Amino acid sequence: MAKRVVITGIGIISSIGSNLPETIDSVLASRSGIGKLKYLDTFHRDEYPFAEVPWSNSQLAEFAQLTDLAGYSRNALLGLIAAKEAFAHARLDQVPRLRTGLISATTVGGMDRCEIYYKDFLTNDSKNQYIDVYDCADSTEKIADLLGIGDYVTTISTACSSAANALLLGARMIRSGKLDRVVAGGTEALTSFHVNGFNALKILDKVPCRPFDANRSGITLGEGAAYLILESEEAARAGNREVFAELKGYGNACEAFHQTASTPDGKGAYLAMERALKIAGLKPSDIDYINAHGTGTDNNDIAEGLAIERLFNGTIPKVSSTKPFTGHMTSAAGSAEAILSILCLTHRMILPNLNLESPMPELSFTPVRELISDLDVNVVMSNSFGFGGNNTSLIFKKI
Amino acid sequence: MASAVNKRIYINGVGCLSPQLTLDNRLFLEEPVSTESNRLKAIDANYKEFVPPEMVRRMGRIIKMGVAAAKTCLADAGCQMPDAIITGTGLGCIEDTEKFLGNMIKNNEEFLTPTAFIQSTHNTVSAQIALLVQCHGYNFTYVHRGFSFESAILDSLLQIENGRASTVLLGTADELTANSLQIQKRLGFWRRNPIDNLKLFDHPDKGTIAGEGAVFFLLDEKKNSTTYTVLQDVEMLFMPHSADEIRSQINGFLNRNGISESDISLLLVGQNGDTRHQKVYDEVAEGSFPNVPACGFKHLCGEYMTASSFGVWLAAKIMKEQRIPEILQVSKKPSELKHILLYNHYQGINHSLILLSQP
Numbered sequence: 200m201a202k203r204v205v206i207t208g209i210g211i212i213s214s215i216g217s218n219l220p221e222t223i224d225s226v227l228a229s230r231s232g233i234g235k236l237k238y239l240d241t242f243h244r245d246e247y248p249f250a251e252v253p254w255s256n257s258q259l260a261e262f263a264q265l266t267d268l269a270g271y272s273r274n275a276l277l278g279l280i281a282a283k284e285a286f287a288h289a290r291l292d293q294v295p296r297l298r299t300g301l302i303s304a305t306t307v308g309g310m311d312r313c314e315i316y317y318k319d320f321l322t323n324d325s326k327n328q329y330i331d332v333y334d335c336a337d338s339t340e341k342i343a344d345l346l347g348i349g350d351y352v353t354t355i356s357t358a359c360s361s362a363a364n365a366l367l368l369g370a371r372m373i374r375s376g377k378l379d380r381v382v383a384g385g386t387e388a389l390t391s392f393h394v395n396g397f398n399a400l401k402i403l404d405k406v407p408c409r410p411f412d413a414n415r416s417g418i419t420l421g422e423g424a425a426y427l428i429l430e431s432e433e434a435a436r437a438g439n440r441e442v443f444a445e446l447k448g449y450g451n452a453c454e455a456f457h458q459t460a461s462t463p464d465g466k467g468a469y470l471a472m473e474r475a476l477k478i479a480g481l482k483p484s485d486i487d488y489i490n491a492h493g494t495g496t497d498n499n500d501i502a503e504g505l506a507i508e509r510l511f512n513g514t515i516p517k518v519s520s521t522k523p524f525t526g527h528m529t530s531a532a533g534s535a536e537a538i539l540s541i542l543c544l545t546h547r548m549i550l551p552n553l554n555l556e557s558p559m560p561e562l563s564f565t566p567v568r569e570l571i572s573d574l575d576v577n578v579v580m581s582n583s584f585g586f587g588g589n590n591t592s593l594i595f596k597k598i
Numbered sequence: 599m600a601s602a603v604n605k606r607i608y609i610n611g612v613g614c615l616s617p618q619l620t621l622d623n624r625l626f627l628e629e630p631v632s633t634e635s636n637r638l639k640a641i642d643a644n645y646k647e648f649v650p651p652e653m654v655r656r657m658g659r660i661i662k663m664g665v666a667a668a669k670t671c672l673a674d675a676g677c678q679m680p681d682a683i684i685t686g687t688g689l690g691c692i693e694d695t696e697k698f699l700g701n702m703i704k705n706n707e708e709f710l711t712p713t714a715f716i717q718s719t720h721n722t723v724s725a726q727i728a729l730l731v732q733c734h735g736y737n738f739t740y741v742h743r744g745f746s747f748e749s750a751i752l753d754s755l756l757q758i759e760n761g762r763a764s765t766v767l768l769g770t771a772d773e774l775t776a777n778s779l780q781i782q783k784r785l786g787f788w789r790r791n792p793i794d795n796l797k798l799f800d801h802p803d804k805g806t807i808a809g810e811g812a813v814f815f816l817l818d819e820k821k822n823s824t825t826y827t828v829l830q831d832v833e834m835l836f837m838p839h840s841a842d843e844i845r846s847q848i849n850g851f852l853n854r855n856g857i858s859e860s861d862i863s864l865l866l867v868g869q870n871g872d873t874r875h876q877k878v879y880d881e882v883a884e885g886s887f888p889n890v891p892a893c894g895f896k897h898l899c900g901e902y903m904t905a906s907s908f909g910v911w912l913a914a915k916i917m918k919e920q921r922i923p924e925i926l927q928v929s930k931k932p933s934e935l936k937h938i939l940l941y942n943h944y945q946g947i948n949h950s951l952i953l954l955s956q957p
Binding site for chain 1: 695725731738745756947
């Protein structure tokens with residue numbers, strides 16, 4: 200019998216807050232983090248809105264309680280802040296140590312420093328302080344080292360489903376008895392690299408993203424980090440600590456269709472959600488709310504919407520995309536949205552799909568447009584899809 | 599992680615695109631390739647044999663390397679379609695990343711086309727293989743320096759052990775580029791003077807030689823006529839404090855697999871000729887395996903973040919053919935090859951153990 204996996208700690212930093220309490224305040228007030236860029240220096244700064252974390256790197260270093268900023272990319276700073284918050288939230292420093300892992304996700308690692316100092320990396324004879332932050336593992340190893348985690352340390356990169364996959368792997372490691380606790384999530388800093396990549400793909404919206412709107416025109420890039428503490432049910436018993444939810448199901452599927460586009464009917468999304476339900480041992484009608492991937496691109500929202508219609512035939516739960524709050528946090532989106540989904544369980548609410556004016560005519564359902572509170576929410580699903588047709592769905596259940 | 603793998607999981611096919619003549623599975627290092635460039639470039643395949651012609655020109659080299667190795671592996675195993683695809687890569691599609699980054703800087707963020715950006719994503723190799731064989735199963739990519747391949751192994755073993763997959767296509771891909779070489783040169787990774795790679799271990803010094811490659815394995819819960827070896831277990835040690843701690847971890851690792859140090863027939867070590875990283879290999883080999891034949895392999899593939907996958911390819915071939923190629927300079931010949939242990943570390947931070955056993 201596989202072990203149950205529960206969540207005992209949450210840490211998050213994004214454009215809507217530097218920690219969990221601030222994040223909760225923002226969502227309860229339906230306050231979006233999308234606005235004008237302040238820190239990232241890009242040619243496209245005035246062309247698009249962004250969901251930038253509203254603090255400079257030196258302020259972030261203070262949040263992370265680092266005395267020396269040297270060698271820290273923004274990616275690592277964000278990751279460290281959220282991972283430390285999750286660790287403290289679960290009060291892991293107050294219980295006996297068990298086998299603990301760190302599974303972190305990122306797509307371009309320390310690119311935020313690399314793109315600034317790249318010429319210097321290549322030409323300057325003196326060693327640039329950021330020269331070894333250009334790979335994906337840099338931030339992971341810094342977090343592991345500072346939290347003192349060594350039983351298993353790894354990094355996943357599957358584009359925009361990366362952090363959802365970190366949670367999926369964490370759950371599997373615990374279920375199979377390899378680890379007792381896992382700090383799992385993702386971190387991503389805004390970079391000119393991403394801005395220009397998505398700009399070249401022509402999928403950035405000129406106004407704040409409008410997922411599931413008939414007039415949607417692309418994504419709004421965001422940044423931040425989000426980590427959860429996963430524990431086996433037994434491990435979570437230590438120290439009379441709070442348990443926030445159970446990670447009940449997970450599914451990953453590869454669409455094998457196109458490097459950046461979804462099939463028109465969302466085959467990969469369908470398979471991922473179906474597999475997650477199967478692992479959870481639940482029926483579609485058991486799901487109360489879906490936190491959709493809902494990027495706001497033409498292609499994603501129709502494919503995901505149709506996949507939801509097919510799988511939840513006749514019993515479509517409440518659906519919303521929270522990307523109008525946080526922007527698309529790319530590799531960190533999966534764990535950030537997992538947290539927002541769990542908040543729906545713990546705070547008895549459904550988060551709204553902001554910026555939705557004209558529902559898509561192709562879909563039979565309309566996402567939730569206003570915050571719903573005082574509602575029993577028992578089971579939620581969170582979707583994250585990435586380049587390479589990498590689709591992941593997670594299911595959380597109220598404890 | 600204190601639990602062993604409960605099922606016997608077999609390597610039933612291999613595909614290795616490396617700086618050596620390894621893609622043809624009939625060969626086994628009969629004619630080792632040597633160079634004095636301190637840079638071991640993987641021998642490109644005729645990619646048109648593996649990739650549809652309309653895709654060959656646009657596809658990044660690392661993707662083509664990965665596809666060629668993966669398809670060779672599937673053909674070797676007689677497998678049409680695996681249940682899952684799990685890969686590891688240290689730096690991912692670094693050539694396309696550098697291309698997009700370079701153009702972005704040069705053109706001040708204007709006039710960029712998306713192709714290099716699309717292909718720069720770390721999971722592109724895994725995704726393109728899935729696309730070409732139409733595999734909708736679990737698809738994962740690990741990107742953690744010297745744990746990239748090892749994390750992929752652990753996940754693959756778990757997938758099969760937990761009954762989520764019967765077969766897994768497990769592999770690695772890493773490519774060398776002029777810029778990444780230059781950056782790693784500044785980090786002090788490489789030898790200053792040219793050295794013949796085949797004589798790397800005869801001339802220890804600061805620095806090593808660079809390598810690249812794509813290596814794939816078809817893991818299967820069933821043994822068959824193409825079986826090479828049992829992929830028994832893997833363990834990763836993050837920043838161990840001392841050789842003693844590593845030796846104690848090795849002892850625990852072997853014990854949980856029901857064997858001890860003296861049962862190891864051959865110890866493959868990840869030594870790379872860099873004197874700064876040699877000590878721990880010597881202390882482990884001499885301390886824990888004084889009577890076990892041992893040898894290195896990175897004079898053949900060079901040093902890179904997923905070089906241990908070349909070592910596993912080597913171990914799988916040795917196990918299947920029950921012989922050790924001349925070029926490996928084994929300290930002494932083992933009588934029988936029952937268990938092969940690979941011990942590798944990347945930059946003294948990521949240490950790993952991989953155990954292979956006779957099927």
